Amino acid sequence: MSEQAEQAMETPVLDRYECRSCGYVYEPEKGDDKSDVPPGTLFAELPTNWRCPVCIAKKTAFANVGPAGTASGFKENLGYGLGGNTLTPTQKNILIFGALALGFLFFISLYGLQ
Numbered sequence: 636m637s638e639q640a641e642q643a644m645e646t647p648v649l650d651r652y653e654c655r656s657c658g659y660v661y662e663p664e665k666g667d668d669k670s671d672v673p674p675g676t677l678f679a680e681l682p683t684n685w686r687c688p689v690c691i692a693k694k695t696a697f698a699n700v701g702p703a704g705t706a707s708g709f710k711e712n713l714g715y716g717l718g719g720n721t722l723t724p725t726q727k728n729i730l731i732f733g734a735l736a737l738g739f740l741f742f743i744s745l746y747g748l749q
């Protein structure tokens with residue numbers, strides 16, 4: 636491969652695959668020493684008889700967990716923390732206190748008129 640072509644592939648799709656049986660993650664950057672798979676081998680390029688080096692599961696037992704470096708699990712946790720748990724209750728509090736304050740002001744203003 637020429638240098639130009641390598642630069643064009645600056646963000647290669649090096650998706651990692653996780654064994655759903657044992658949790659082993661195949662990383663294309665590392666390959667698989669035990670099966671003589673050289674580093675840089677995509678999961679799709681592995682021989683069809685390739686097995687999980689830990690539990691000997693078939694390739695079909697693996698699930699795509701995204702490219703290395705993105706830490707998909709961490710991203711999911713961030714989503715849970717910011718989107719689900721902290722923002723919504725805060726918005727609820729603002730609504731509740733806002734409504735209480737408005738109601739209180741309305742109540743006071745009625746007394747003020749009399």
Ligand SMILES: [Zn+2]
Pocket residue numbers: 654655656657658659687688689690691692
């Ligand atoms: Zn496995």
